[in-house]
Every structure is written in C-alpha cells, then in structure tokens.
Amino acid sequence: MTRSAESFPRRRTLRTGGELAAAGLAPPERTALIDRAGAVFPVAVTAHLADSMAPEGALARQFVPEAAELARDPRDLDDPIGDAAFAPVRGIVHRYPDRVLLTPLLVCPAYCRFCFRRGHVGAADAVLSEAELEAAFAYIESNPAIWEVILSGGDPLMLPARRLAAIVARLEAIPHVATIRVHTRVPVLDPARVTPALVAALESAKAMFVVLHCNHADELNEDARAACRRVAGAGIPLLSQTVLLKGVNDDAATLAVLMRALVANRIKPYYLHHPDLAPGTAHFRLSIERGQALMRELRGRLSGLCQPTYVLDIPGGFGKVPVGPSYIEGGGNGGHRVADWRGRVHAYPPEPREGADVAGDRPT
Ligand SMILES: *Cc1c(COP(=O)(O)O)cnc(C)c1O
Ligand code: SF4
Numbered sequence: 010m011t012r013s014a015e016s017f018p019r020r021r022t023l024r025t026g027g028e029l030a031a032a033g034l035a036p037p038e039r040t041a042l043i044d045r046a047g048a049v050f051p052v053a054v055t056a057h058l059a060d061s062m063a064p065e066g067a068l069a070r071q072f073v074p075e076a077a078e079l080a081r082d083p084r085d086l087d088d089p090i091g092d093a094a095f096a097p098v099r100g101i102v103h104r105y106p107d108r109v110l111l112t113p114l115l116v117c118p119a120y121c122r123f124c125f126r127r128g129h130v131g132a133a134d135a136v137l138s139e140a141e142l143e144a145a146f147a148y149i150e151s152n153p154a155i156w157e158v159i160l161s162g163g164d165p166l167m168l169p170a171r172r173l174a175a176i177v178a179r180l181e182a183i184p185h186v187a188t189i190r191v192h193t194r195v196p197v198l199d200p201a202r203v204t205p206a207l208v209a210a211l212e213s214a215k216a217m218f219v220v221l222h223c224n225h226a227d228e229l230n231e232d233a234r235a236a237c238r239r240v241a242g243a244g245i246p247l248l249s250q251t252v253l254l255k256g257v258n259d260d261a262a263t264l265a266v267l268m269r270a271l272v273a274n275r276i277k278p279y280y281l282h283h284p285d286l287a288p289g290t291a292h293f294r295l296s297i298e299r300g301q302a303l304m305r306e307l308r309g310r311l312s313g314l315c316q317p318t319y320v321l322d323i324p325g326g327f328g329k330v331p332v333g334p335s336y337i338e339g340g341g342n343g344g345h346r347v348a349d350w351r352g353r354v355h356a357y358p359p360e361p362r363e364g365a366d367v368a369g370d371r372p373t
Contacts, residue, residue, distance in 0.1 A: 020056035021056060022053050022054065022055050022056065022118070022119070023052075023053070023054040023055075023056075023059055024047070024051070024052055024053055024054075025040075025043070025044060025047070025052070026039060026040030026041060026042070026043030026044045026047070026052075027040050027044075029043060029052070029054060029073060032054075032059050033064060034054065034059060034062055034064055034069060034073055035064070035069075035073050036064075039074075039076075042074065042076055042079070043073065043074045045079060046074035046078045046079060046122075046289075047074065049078075049079075049289070050120060050122075050124065050127045050130075050131060050289070051120050051131040052072075052073075052074060052120060053072075053117070053118070053119045053120045053131075054072050054073070054119055055118050055119050055198050055199045057198065057199055057200060057201065057232065058072060058119055058198055058199075061227060061228075061230050066227070067224075067225040067227055067256075067257045067258065067263075068225065068227055068228070070122075070254075070256050070257050071121055071122060071123070071224065071225075071254070071257055072119055072120070072121065072122065073122075074122055075122075075292065077289075077291065077292035078122055078289040078290070078292070079289065080289065080291065080292075081288060081289070082291035084286050084291070085286055085287065085288040085289070085290070085291065086286045086287070086288070086324055087128055087288060088128065089125055089285040089286045089287045089322075089324060090125060090285055090322040090323075090324065090326060091324065091325045091326020091327070092104075092126070092129075092326065093326075094326050095326055097148060098141075098144045098145055098148050099137065099141050099144070099145070100112050100113060100137045100141055100142065100144075100145040101145050101148055101149075103148075103152075103155075104326060104328055105328060106154050107154055107155065107156040107157060108155065108156060108157040108158070108159060109148075109149060109152075109155055109157075109158055109159065110159045110161045111145055111149070111158050111159065111160055111161070111176075112137075112160075112161050112162050112163055113136070113137050113142060113160065113162070113163075113165060113168060113172075113176060114135055114136040114137065114162055114163045114164075114165070114167060114168060115129055115130045115131065115132055115135035115136075115162055115163035116130075116131065116135050116136070116162070116163050116164065116167050117130060117131070117162065117163055117164045117167065117194065117198070118164060118167060118194070118195055118198040118199040118202070119194075119198045119199075121194075121252075122289075122290070122293075123252060123254055123284060123287065123290045123293040124287065125284075125285035125287045125322070126287075127287050127288070127289075127290075128287075128288070130162065130163055135163065142176075146179055146180075146183075149180070149183055149186065150183055153185045154185075155185060155186060156185065156186065156187050156188065157186070157187065157188040157189070157190060158180050158186055158188075158189055158190070159189075159190040159191075159192060160176070160189065160190065160191045160192065161192040162192070164192075164193050164194055164195055165191055165192070165193060166191065166193045166195035166196075166202060166203065166207060167195065167202070170204065170206040170207045170209070170210040171210070173207065173210040173211070174209070174210035177189060177210060177211065177213050177217075180215075181213055181214055181215050186215065187215060187216060188215065188216045188217075188218070189213055189215055189216070189217050189218075190217075190218045190219075190220060191211065191217070191218070191219045191220065192220045192222065192250070193219060193220070193221060193222065194221070194222040194223075195236075196221055196233055196236035196237050196240065197221065197222075197223050197228040197229065197233045197236075200232040200233045200235065200236035201232070201236075203236035203239055203240065205239065208239050208240055208242075208243045208245075209243070211240070211243065211245055212243055212244075212245070217245050218245070218246055218247075218248060219240050219245050219246070219247050219248070220247075220248045220249065220250055220279060221237065221247055221248070221249045221250070221271075221276055222249070222250050222251075222252070223249050223250075223251060223267070223271065223276075224251050224252055224254060224257055224258050224267070225257055225258050225263065225267060226263075226266045226267045226270040229267075229270050229271070229274065234274050237274055237275070237276060238274070238275075241275045246277070247274075247275060247276040247277070248276065248277050248278070248279035249271045249276045249277070249278050249279055249317070250279055250280040250281075250282060250317075251264075251267065251278070251280070251281050251282065251317060252281075252282045252284055253281055253282060253283055253284060253295065253300050253303070253319075254284060254293045255284075255292065255293050255294060255295045256292075256293070257293070259295055259299065259303065260303070261303050261306035261307060264281075264303060264307060265307060265310070265311055265315075268307065268311060268315035268316070268317065269311065269312075269315055271315075272312065272314045272315050277314065278314075278315060278316065278317035279317060279318070280317055280318055280319075280320050280329075281300070281304070281317040281318070281319045281320070282320055282321075282322070283297060283300055283319065283320065283321045283322075283332060285322055285324075286324055297321065297332055300319055300332070301319070301332070301333050301334035302334075304319045304333070304334055305334050305350075305352075308350045309349070309350025309351065310350070318331050319331060319332055319333065319334075320332065336348045336349075337357075340359075341359065342359045342360070342362060343359060344356055344357055344358050344359035345357040345359075
C-alpha cells in the first residue's frame with residue numbers, strides 16, 4: 010500500500026538539539042552544540058528523513074551538526090563559488106552567457122550541513138517578494154542570450170503548486186527561454202510534497218528537466234522513489250547531482266550503489282560535485298586526487314549511463330569545470346597515450362605533419 014500525501018497529517022520537522030536527541034538521532038550531550046550550529050545555519054530534519062535515519066549513518070552525517078562544523082578552516086570562503094559578483098538583481102545569478110539561476114526562495118525542507126549556499130539559504134527574508142520576482146523576470150526578458158533558466162534556491166519545490174505554476178508559465182512566455190531546469194532535493198527529503206498538483210505545475214510546453222540532489226542510496230527509499238516516478242510519469246526527464254562528501258559517499262562501492270539506484274529509477278547521473286569551500290564544512294572535504302581515483306574505479310565497471318561528470322566550481326565565481334580524471338596525455342607529433350579503464354596504456358597515432366607527403370593521401 011502506498012500512502013497518499015493527503016491521507017496523513019504532516020508530521021513536524023525536527024529543528025533543535027533537544028528534538029533530535031529525543032528522536033534518538035543525536036546523543037543528549039550534543040544538544041547544546043547542535044543549537045549553537047543551528048544559530049549559524051538552521052537545523053532541520055524532516056519527519057521523513059528522521060524515519061530513515063540511523064544515528065551516525067550517512068543521513069545523520071549530512072543533517073545532524075557535528076562539533077567540526079563550528080571550526081573555521083583557513084581555506085573556508087564566505088562566498089565559496091563567488092555568486093555575489095554575478096547577481097545583477099536579487100534572486101538571479103548570471104555567471105554563464107546562456108543561462109541563469111533564479112532563486113525564488115531560500116528555504117529547504119532540511120538543511121544539509123555541507124551546504125555551499127549556507128550563507129544565504131535559510132535566512133529570515135528567504136522568499137522573493139512579488140516585486141523582486143518581477144524584476145528578476147524583467148532581467149531575463151531583457152537578455153535574449155538567456156536560453157535556459159535554472160530554478161534553484163533553496164528548493165523551488167517548497168513553493169505552493171500555484172506559485173510554482175505561475176513562475177513556470179511566466180518563463181514559458183519568454184520567447185528566448187527554451188529550457189527550464191529545476192534543482193531540487195524535495196523528492197528525497199520530503200517526498201509527500203511531490204503531489205500530483207506540484208507535478209502538474211512543472212509540466213511545460215518548453216523543455217523541463219528536474220535535477221535531483223541525492224548523495225546516498227539510503228535517500229532513495231520507497232517513498233522517494235515513488236515521488237521520482239510521479240515526476241518521470243509526467244514525461245519530465247530526471248537528472249541527478251551528487252556532492253562528494255567524506256564520511257558519506259567517499260568510497261567506490263557506495264557511489265556505485267547510488268549511481269545504479271539512480272539509473273534504475275530513471276534518473277541520469279549528471280554531476281558529481283567536488284565539495285565547495287563553504288565555512289564549517291572542512292570535515293566533509295577530500296582531495297581532488299581522491300575524487301579522481303573514485304571516478305577511475307567507476308569507469309568501465311559501471312554502465313556509461315551511471316557515470317556522472319566530476320566537476321569543481323572554481324572559487325571566485327569562475328564556474329564549473331570537469332576535473333577529470335584524464336585518460337589521455339601527450340599529443341602533437343609524438344601522438345597521444347590513452348589509458349583504458351583497466352589502466353593499460355595505448356598509443357593513438359599523431360596527425361600527419363603539415364605539408365608532409367602522406368602515403369596513400371591522394372591517388373596518383
Ligand atoms: C551550476 C550553475 C549553473 C549550471 O551549470 P551547468 O554546468 O549548466 O549545469 C548555472 N549558473 C550558475 C550560477 C551555477 O552555479
Ligand atoms: S538542499 Fe541544497 S540549498 Fe538546501 S541546504 Fe541542501 S545543499 Fe543547501
């Protein structure tokens with residue numbers, strides 16, 4: 010039996026150290042620390058998450074603050090991916106010529122302790138006013154180079170279905186906007202929010218993609234999978250993004266299980282993000298070399314459908330780039346050396362030299 014979103018009263022989100030300890034999700038001696046961390050960046054664990062969370066497991070590590078969160082690392086940056094310099098109006102981040110982020114609200118169902126936007130997300134004035142939203146639409150309208158709008162946040166699926174439908178309709182009416190993308194974690198954090206009305210709000214005459222943020226296969230329990238099926242069932246393709254996190258998913262077996270679970274549920278892995286330098290998140294970070302080694306372990310052993318692109322958002326606002334691993338070296342007239350997925354190296358022949366007389370080049 011599946012329970013419908015409407016048939017159960019919504020249970021409360023846990024927001025304090027005391028509530029988490031009472032639910033058995035944190036040791037009682039950590040309650041004060043959790044509340045101190047929550048004063049910096051809100052603590053929230055949905056009832057859905059609490060049901061599937063084991064103390065100290067991969068879910069608890071993502072959502073229940075640890076002492077390390079209150080420490081400052083010298084590499085931490087308050088604006089880790091340099092959004093501020095690319096925000097022409099409130100609610101818009103325009104870093105690349107052809108696409109913008111539109112953040113109608115900065116609220117999430119639960120707060121990831123590693124959040125790269127932890128400086129903005131969860132703030133008190135976290136929803137754009139009608140006038141601010143209109144200014145954001147006007148910015149998009151006046152920039153014909155904007156081909157894609159990415160609804161992000163916060164989590165756009167926290168909006169009431171009617172408001173979301175109005176935003177989608179407004180974007181749909183802008184002729185140069187061809188693609189709308191929704192970045193969300195709601196299907197895994199609070200799947201009951203993905204009601205038929207919310208899914209209907211996403212349906213668009215233009216291309217619509219939903220990108221699910223999911224970091225561990227434990228997040229894809231039956232209710233979460235059913236929420237994703239409702240989205241896919243409306244003809245909306247799903248992609249995923251995963252943040253590579255120490256102590257959560259930083260081993261090849263865990264990533265393999267996650268990527269396969271995503272694909273088996275019709276979700277195409279899109280990005281594996283190297284963790285950003287957000288304040289108080291040093292305990293989640295690992296080296297880029299380690300990330301590359303994990304990617305090498307996935308290559309060839311898992312279907313190509315299960316391979317995400319490993320990306321780094323370059324600090325300072327320079328955007329995302331793939332950070333390997335690379336399988337090719339050399340080049341020029343020495344030719345390339347290419348490593349296969351098992352690590353064996355093969356030669357790829359060089360291009361002929363300019364002006365060289367290549368045998369068989371033209372009939373004589
Ligand atoms: C991540 C991001 C995007 C989307 O980048 P893609 O590589 O197209 O997924 C767009 N704008 C900003 C500001 C971003 O941070
Ligand atoms: S869902 Fe995204 S924006 Fe919200 S807390 Fe998690 S990482 Fe941050």
